[in-house]
Amino acid sequence: MESFGNVLRQLRRRRGLSLRVLSARAAYDYGYLGQIERGDRPPTAAVAEACDRALGAGGLLVQAYRERAGEAEMQRRMLYWLHSR
Secondary structure, three states: OOOHHHHHHHHHHHOOOOHHHHHHHHOOOHHHHHHHHHOOOOOOHHHHHHHHHHHOOOOHHHHHHHHHHHHHHHHHHHHHHHHOO
């Protein structure tokens, strides 16, 4: 499964937008969005929704965010289970 940042970058590039243009449309700092694209910072639900709207992605980014969040929750539960034994 691709990371959220990779999906965001691919969609942005397909739309022919620079990171600065996307940041203006989504109302988030371009440096912050760049960190998300590189995988240096995790996205939030609000960022996923704003970028999805700005890119006209039809919910694709929101879905990618939810899948990523679901994987993180599964990992957290697995670690808890392993350490509780």
